Amino acid sequence: MMKRRISQFLQKISLGRLQEEDGMAAVEAAYIFPILLTMMLGVFDIGNGIIANQKTIRASQVTADLIARHAEVDTARLNEAIQGGQQALLPLSDTSYGVDIVSIAFDDDGAPVIEWRETRNMVPIADVLTRVQALAEADEGVLVVAVEYLYEPLFAGFVVDDMQMQEIAFARGRKSAVIERN
Numbered sequence: 001m002m003k004r005r006i007s008q009f010l011q012k013i014s015l016g017r018l019q020e021e022d023g024m025a026a027v028e029a030a031y032i033f034p035i036l037l038t039m040m041l042g043v044f045d046i047g048n049g050i051i052a053n054q055k056t057i058r059a060s061q062v063t064a065d066l067i068a069r070h071a072e073v074d075t076a077r078l079n080e081a082i083q084g085g086q087q088a089l090l091p092l093s094d095t096s097y098g099v100d101i102v103s104i105a106f107d108d109d110g111a112p113v114i115e116w117r118e119t120r121n122m123v124p125i126a127d128v129l130t131r132v133q134a135l136a137e138a139d140e141g142v143l144v145v146a147v148e149y150l151y152e153p154l155f156a157g158f159v160v161d162d163m164q165m166q167e168i169a170f171a172r173g174r175k176s177a178v179i180e181r182n
Contacts, residue, residue, distance in 0.1 A: 045153035045160040052092055052151040053165050059085040060147040060169035063099060068143050071176035078118055085147060096150035098122025103143055105178040110136040116181040122148045125168070135170060141178030143171045
């Protein structure tokens, strides 16, 4: 009989501890869950931001490539190249897409001169002539295409702020040293 009572008493004690441990686990989970959720949402937004940055790089390269294929470009070809760059962003929204296209010629001394420029939905890059100095070759040219994109994360303001991206592609004309505009 005594053994039975001791056994029942020990069961009550262990049951009480088990309930205390379950309660403690619930409290710990309640503390940790919001932190883990915030981290998961942040990783999601940053991952999508990295993808958006890769697409911005691709958009600048596609636009530069489509223009560099021709010795001369007109407004229709420029529009097609810009739309090609926008297509590289898909499935992202292109509402914040901006592009600055600059055709630069180098004179006999290798000094850069802007031949023409087309800028849409962004501020033109100010130091474009400085950026191409390393590419200077007498009587040659270079095409500079800058693309800006504002990535707005799904959980913006909560976990991660908006990310402003700017990527610049440089290309040489395939059919002529300098790409002319008509």
